[in-house]
Amino acid sequence: MELHELTIHELLDRLRAGETTSAEITASVFGRIDAVEKEVHAYITLMRETALAEAARADERIRKGEIGALTGIPIALKDICCTKGVRTTCGSRILQNFIPPYNATVVEKLRAAGAVFPGKTNMDEFAMGSSTETSFFGVTRNPWDLDRIPGGSSGGSAAAVAADECIAALGSDTGGSIRQPAALCGVVGMKPTYGRVSRFGLVAFASSLDQIGPFTKDVEDCAIVMNVIAGYDPRESTSVPEEVPDYRRFLGKGIEGWRVGIPKEYFIAGIDPEVEAAVRRTIQVAEGAGAKCIEVSLPHTEYCLAVYYIVAPAEACSNLARYDGVKYGFRSEEGRDLMEMYKKTRAAGFGAEVKRRIMIGTYALSSGYYDAYYKKASQVRALIKRDFDEAFAKCDVILTPTTPTPAFRVGERTDDPMQMYLSDIFTISTNLAGIPGISVPCGFTAAGLPVGVQFLAGHFQEGRLIQFASAYEKHAQIEKRRPTL
Amino acid sequence: MQFEPVIGLEIHAQLLTDAKIFCGCSTKFGAPPNTHTCPVCLGMPGVLPVLNRKVVEFMIRMALATNCRLNRECNFARKNYFYPDLPKGYQISQYAAPPAEHGWVDVEINGGKKRIGITRIHMEEDAGKLMHDEHNPASYVDLNRTGVPLIEIVSDPDIRSAEEAAAYLRRLHETLVYLGICDGNMEEGSFRCDANVSLRPKGTEAFGTRAELKNMNSFRNVQRALEYEIKRQQYVLEGGGEVVQETRLWDDTAGVTHAMRGKEEAHDYRYFPDPDLVPVVIDDAWIAEIRSSLPELPLEKRERFVRDYQIPVYDAGVLTASRALADYYEEVVRLSGEPKIAANWVMGDVLRFLNEEKRDIRECPISPASLAGMIRLIQQGTISGKMAKEVSEAMYRSGKTPQAIIEEKGLVQITDEDALAKTIAEVIDKNPTQVSQYRGGREKVFGFFVGQVMKATQGKANPQLINDLLKKMLAG
Known part of the structure; x- marks a missing residue:
């Protein structure tokens, strides 16, 4: 096995045993990047030189016996996480040349834990999309089938992990942007509870929904990264001062007697039969592991997409107002006065999907429409949250498909926003309710495309998700395959 | 309409x-x-x-x-x-x-x-x-x-x-x-x-x-x-x-x-x-907690000044225009025990000096203690009201205490009866014509004698004392 193919825990074992060095690991990752990045295009910006320097420093610390939780491990960052001195584009022309003078809190935390940063990964522009096709910097390809999309918006991070172009990665999830690409790329992806991981330095899309989380090759690595990035941040008002358990504690434990809720509203017409079959098999695996599966109901599920496409664009149109050409980022030189400068800058700086959502959001907040749209959506959102509270009174975790279909072809849905939005149909409710969710691989279609299953739990129950996912991973014995690149 | x-x-x-x-x-x-x-x-x-x-x-x-x-x-x-x-x-x-x-x-x-x-x-x-x-x-x-x-x-x-x-x-x-x-x-x-x-x-x-x-x-x-x-x-x-x-x-x-x-x-x-x-x-x-830490507000303060210090509403308004001014005034009152006189001096000379230079009360060179000290000196008869004008101006310019200024300028009022009687006797001796006019009933001439005594004492004599002694000595 090549070093870049290993997991964090495998590499940490080798580093501790002195069998390898971070320099070797990092060089291996960049060797892999050199070999496949042309085809996959997972990254917007590569940080080769600084990564090699970080690796050398990590090796020095390891020699001194100072090995931290992630010392020497190359972890890619979605290009939505601000990195001091390294451009952070958010997949947009408007931030094409933006170099933040600060690090996101998660970047600081990873750095403090000794991580090495190989680069910034591709994403849908401002995280608006489900395929990484709206990026200003080109499409990322699914490593399992280069004609297909990797999912989105964190498609670059998912593809980088799947293609072994990094050992793990961070993404952000506003309506499924971690879990959906994780499922489509056959990796593990977790969206933590809202307030669990700091949003400081995460370029905002929809502030009440955004959450940073890890992409990893297995559940154990997910626990390792979560241990580093979770926790209260005084720089974020919505951060929650809830104690962070050692998530590794939840690994390798049983799930006997657990009640697994299967929401009837999530097995709908239109779901791909192969996906449904794979997910139904996970139910058997869970029962085989001693869990008891019960039907639960989330009656407001049908409103999730509508609520999301009011709340998220409303917050987005306000969050994206700061990109006006005045202070930083792209500015059109064609405007002859202020108003024209604004218009031309934003017309040229934003892509079509971002503009669509800015318009939807502006409309939903407009005087005379606010009550009918934004206010009503907020009220329904409270009902969706209540659905989950009631369901979790009856079960320990909820099990659903992560996506209705496997990865679709590049260009297949770009002209049909509604079809595109439907790819997040099973993931959106989680963000609206603020609860944590994890997607783990549960098999392959006949065509060899990965399928993911999603587990959900109550607020701050990431440990429970890790325990369940870890047990599932052990019992399912999903065939280890690597994409052929 | x-x-x-x-x-x-x-x-x-x-x-x-x-x-x-x-x-x-x-x-x-x-x-x-x-x-x-x-x-x-x-x-x-x-x-x-x-x-x-x-x-x-x-x-x-x-x-x-x-x-x-x-x-x-x-x-x-x-x-x-x-x-x-x-x-x-x-x-x-x-x-x-x-x-x-x-x-x-x-x-x-x-x-x-x-x-x-x-x-x-x-x-x-x-x-x-x-x-x-x-x-x-x-x-x-x-x-x-x-x-x-x-x-x-x-x-x-x-x-x-x-x-x-x-x-x-x-x-x-x-x-x-x-x-x-x-x-x-x-x-x-x-x-x-x-x-x-x-x-x-x-x-x-x-x-x-x-x-x-x-x-x-x-x-x-x-x-x-x-x-x-x-x-x-x-x-x-x-x-x-x-x-x-x-x-x-x-x-x-x-x-x-x-x-x-x-x-x-x-x-x-x-x-x-x-x-x-x-x-x-x-x-x-x-x-x-915040309510208990609130300061007295202007309107309450104004009403209290009128009530407790017996000063006119107008004066209370002027003196409470800012918290710093009100604090200054109250400190002068506390140290002098003379609310009405203190009000006159603060509203008069102190504010006039400050306004001329567009300065704030917090920058006033005359400390409340100095102003109160001066008021006490007036009350004790050590200096006259007229002298006090000179003293307050000097205090404002130099920031010195009233005592220091009085000593520097030799401004102490003559309150020694014997010394003053001697001076008055000399004035009476030198002006026999006016003495007979006065004694003949022309009381207006009294002012002339006051002036002469003031001149002879370079204005340092206590005016009340001059009046009393003159009346007694002219009466023969």
Whole structure:
């Protein structure tokens, strides 16, 4: 096995045993990047030189016996996480040349834990999309089938992990942007509870929904990264001062007697039969592991997409107002006065999907429409949250498909926003309710495309998700395959 | 037809917190452009606001001082609009759920009191400042002011004249300054006022169409602008026209208001709750703690001065114009035990000296102890009132104590009866003609003798003593 193919825990074992060095690991990752990045295009910006320097420093610390939780491990960052001195584009022309003078809190935390940063990964522009096709910097390809999309918006991070172009990665999830690409790329992806991981330095899309989380090759690595990035941040008002358990504690434990809720509203017409079959098999695996599966109901599920496409664009149109050409980022030189400068800058700086959502959001907040749209959506959102509270009174975790279909072809849905939005149909409710969710691989279609299953739990129950996912991973014995690149 | 003006004022007061409302940057005025900034107040991508609790405390102080009802929970909202001085493209303000409502203040109008309602007080962040290059087609933006905390105080439409508006404005201004939460500097923009004005036929209830007045940066301008606008609307209505709902700017030089271009005010602010901030909870314990730390307010202080110090209402008004002046006066009273005389000296010489140099009482070179010392010297007869004038001036110029000045200038009043009797005897000896005139009944000549004695003692003799001795000795 090549070093870049290993997991964090495998590499940490080798580093501790002195069998390898971070320099070797990092060089291996960049060797892999050199070999496949042309085809996959997972990254917007590569940080080769600084990564090699970080690796050398990590090796020095390891020699001194100072090995931290992630010392020497190359972890890619979605290009939505601000990195001091390294451009952070958010997949947009408007931030094409933006170099933040600060690090996101998660970047600081990873750095403090000794991580090495190989680069910034591709994403849908401002995280608006489900395929990484709206990026200003080109499409990322699914490593399992280069004609297909990797999912989105964190498609670059998912593809980088799947293609072994990094050992793990961070993404952000506003309506499924971690879990959906994780499922489509056959990796593990977790969206933590809202307030669990700091949003400081995460370029905002929809502030009440955004959450940073890890992409990893297995559940154990997910626990390792979560241990580093979770926790209260005084720089974020919505951060929650809830104690962070050692998530590794939840690994390798049983799930006997657990009640697994299967929401009837999530097995709908239109779901791909192969996906449904794979997910139904996970139910058997869970029962085989001693869990008891019960039907639960989330009656407001049908409103999730509508609520999301009011709340998220409303917050987005306000969050994206700061990109006006005045202070930083792209500015059109064609405007002859202020108003024209604004218009031309934003017309040229934003892509079509971002503009669509800015318009939807502006409309939903407009005087005379606010009550009918934004206010009503907020009220329904409270009902969706209540659905989950009631369901979790009856079960320990909820099990659903992560996506209705496997990865679709590049260009297949770009002209049909509604079809595109439907790819997040099973993931959106989680963000609206603020609860944590994890997607783990549960098999392959006949065509060899990965399928993911999603587990959900109550607020701050990431440990429970890790325990369940870890047990599932052990019992399912999903065939280890690597994409052929 | 007789019209009645209906006026409501919106006041923005910058709060004197050390740090901005949502980040740790300094709020100090006058720094080089863009030096009091950080990624948060510059509105960079991904940064988040964290509320400065001191701002809430200051808002609560004002709410309590203006008899507002405090809501247990309030929210911040985003007010969305594009302008280069607003780096996020929205201002964090408060909208649907303000923290303080239903307050009032009493103002004195024509010797009577009038109660003016306060609709609401809320917190928000200030915007930056644009600077336009006079020689090039370029504009610059200074974001030092961005994120400086403001409270907005909205009055009920209870004001019926420009004079009442000015009185209300002064009351709020002195209250803010007394509370120590705003420096009240109108020129630097730390206290700003907008007005809504409409007219309605006297005796009717319904409001007329209102105009919003802006750009009035002094008490005088607020009054002038309102007077002008009332006349303008009256003229429009009497001519059978209609008042247009619009924003009008006061032009100080021309003394008129004119309409802002329509485009600039065609805003739909799309308010919605700011998802980056959590609701602010104001509990009873916090309110009680702040209430117990509130200073005495100007009106209470004024009434206490009149009652306890037996000074005229007018004097009490002058002496409570600022907390520092009132404190100064009270210290002089405490040290001298002479409230009326102290009032005369503070309002007389002290304020005159300070006004001549446009200095504040806090910079006064005469300490309350020195002024009280001087008052005691007058009362003891050590110096005369006339000498005291010289002493106070010297104290102001030099900052020295009255004792030191009296010694330096040899100003001590002659109160030694024997020495003075000797001088008087000499004056009587030298002026036999006047003596016989006086003794012959021409009492006016008495003044001549006083003058001669004063001259002989170089003005240092105690006038009362001169009078007494002269009368006795001239009587023979």
